Amino acid sequence: MEKEKRLFYSYSSYLKEKYGAPAYRVAVDAGFSCPNRNQDKTGGCTYCDELGSTAVYQRGQEADLAHNGDSPFPGQIDSLNMDLRCVSSNLESRKKRIKDQVATSIKFIERRYKTEYLLLYFQAFTNTYAPVKELKEIYDYSLSLAPFKELIVSTRPDCISETNVKLLASYMKQGIDVWVELGLQSSNNNTLERINRGHSWEQFIKAYLLLKKYSVKTTVHLIFGLPGEDYNEIMSSVISLSKLKADGVKIHNLHIPIGTELFKEYLMGEITVPSGLRHLEYTIEAIERLPPDTIIHRLTCDTPSHRLGAPRTFFKKGSFYNLVTQTMKTRGAYQGRLYFQD
Numbered sequence: 001m002e003k004e005k006r007l008f009y010s011y012s013s014y015l016k017e018k019y020g021a022p023a024y025r026v027a028v029d030a031g032f033s034c035p036n037r038n039q040d041k042t043g044g045c046t047y048c049d050e051l052g053s054t055a056v057y058q059r060g061q062e063a064d065l066a067h068n069g070d071s072p073f074p075g076q077i078d079s080l081n082m083d084l085r086c087v088s089s090n091l092e093s094r095k096k097r098i099k100d101q102v103a104t105s106i107k108f109i110e111r112r113y114k115t116e117y118l119l120l121y122f123q124a125f126t127n128t129y130a131p132v133k134e135l136k137e138i139y140d141y142s143l144s145l146a147p148f149k150e151l152i153v154s155t156r157p158d159c160i161s162e163t164n165v166k167l168l169a170s171y172m173k174q175g176i177d178v179w180v181e182l183g184l185q186s187s188n189n190n191t192l193e194r195i196n197r198g199h200s201w202e203q204f205i206k207a208y209l210l211l212k213k214y215s216v217k218t219t220v221h222l223i224f225g226l227p228g229e230d231y232n233e234i235m236s237s238v239i240s241l242s243k244l245k246a247d248g249v250k251i252h253n254l255h256i257p258i259g260t261e262l263f264k265e266y267l268m269g270e271i272t273v274p275s276g277l278r279h280l281e282y283t284i285e286a287i288e289r290l291p292p293d294t295i296i297h298r299l300t301c302d303t304p305s306h307r308l309g310a311p312r313t314f315f316k317k318g319s320f321y322n323l324v325t326q327t328m329k330t331r332g333a334y335q336g337r338l339y340f341q342d
Contacts, residue, residue, distance in 0.1 A: 024117075029123065032122075046265070119152060151177070194228055225274035248297050302317050
C-alpha cells in the first residue's frame, strides 16, 4: 500500500521522530528587555503588550483567570502586568526567578503531559539582548536546573551578532540541540515600519545568514493579516522565506492584546482583523509554498481570551488544526506542492 502523503511537517511530528517519546518546552521569562522598547516600558511593536510572550502557566494570578475563563475588571490587566514584569536587573535575583519558573513549568508539564524530555525555552522578549558574559551566565545556570535536551532562544534580527551566535553554537558541542526563534513577521519593509518593528528585511537576512553560518537551527515568525497587508503581501513574505529554506516557521494570525497601540487603532476603526476562515486560507496557501522539510511549529496564536481585544471569536487551536488538515485532505493540498526550487 502506498504511504499516505504527509499534509505538513508539524512540530509534534518532528519531536516524535527525534525523541520517540513525549518532549515539551519549559518556557521561562529570564528578565530580558527589548531594544525596541523605551525605559518606561512603552513603545515596541504596536501589537506587543507588557508581558511579551510569557507562557500562560507562568503568569500566576493571571493564569487563574485564563484557566477559569474569567475576564479582569477594568484596570486589572495593567496591575497584573506590573506585578508580573517587575523583574530585577540583579543577576542573582533573576536566576532565582528562573529557578522558580523552571520548577513551576516542570511540575505543570509532568502533571499534564507525563513528558520524558525537556526543552529549555527562553520565550519572553529578546533573549540575546545583553552582553555575552551575562547571556552565558543565564544560559549556563538555566541549563543546569534540569536535564534539558535543547536550548531554544527567542530574539530579534537586530540583536544577533557573531559573538552571541558563537556562544549559542558552543552548546551544540555539549550535545544540546540549539534553536533560535527569529521574529520577522513580514518581509515588507513598509509593513515593518508601520508596526514599529525596529528592524528591516535586510537586517533579518543578515542575522539569518549568520545563524546558518554557525549551523544554528532557526525558526522564523510570521504574522498573517498585519495592517496594510492582503493576500499578495502575505504570500510574498512566505515565498521570500521559502527561498531561505528555514528550519522552521511559526504562523500567527493577527491578534491584538488589550492595551496595545494596535488595539487603540482597532478601536478607532483604522484596522480590521482577518476572520478564522480567512486565516485558514492564508495558512493553507502558505503551507503549500513552504519547502517540505520546513517544520511548521504553529498555525495560530493563543493569547488568553481575557487579554485579547481582537478577534473576539476565533477557532480554538485544536479545532483550527483539525480544520486545516481536513480542508487540505479534501483539496489534495500538501506542504511543498507549490514550492519551486531554484
